[in-house]
Amino acid sequence: MINKRGILITIAKLGKIFNEKKGKIRRSMIHTTLDLIKEGKIVKILDIYGGWGIRQRLSCLGIHPGDLIIVKKSGIMHGPILVNIHGNQIALGRGIARKVLVEEVE
Numbered sequence: 001m002i003n004k005r006g007i008l009i010t011i012a013k014l015g016k017i018f019n020e021k022k023g024k025i026r027r028s029m030i031h032t033t034l035d036l037i038k039e040g041k042i043v044k045i046l047d048i049y050g051g052w053g054i055r056q057r058l059s060c061l062g063i064h065p066g067d068l069i070i071v072k073k074s075g076i077m078h079g080p081i082l083v084n085i086h087g088n089q090i091a092l093g094r095g096i097a098r099k100v101l102v103e104e105v106e
Contacts (some may be wrong), residue, residue: 007085034092035094035097035098037071041071042066043071045063045068047101048065048101049101057096064075067086071083079094080092085099
């Protein structure tokens, strides 16, 4: 969805999906970015927003859409985020984590 200023508004920014049939928010389908996930949560990567460079960098680290990752540490003072993916621990900066769209797995 694009607003009148031409800024892309994503589901990650809205933070919820509205179910029009029942008029309720479906909790199982909440999409957000990786930097907003709390410690100990398991998430599935849905998409990576960014150009070729960011996609290439994350691909070299083993982070692809469809992968499951565990958020190990998410600092209060907005430091890097430590994630566990495929048995490896990787630290991602907040700027990169903000470009990764994820969905919580129950």
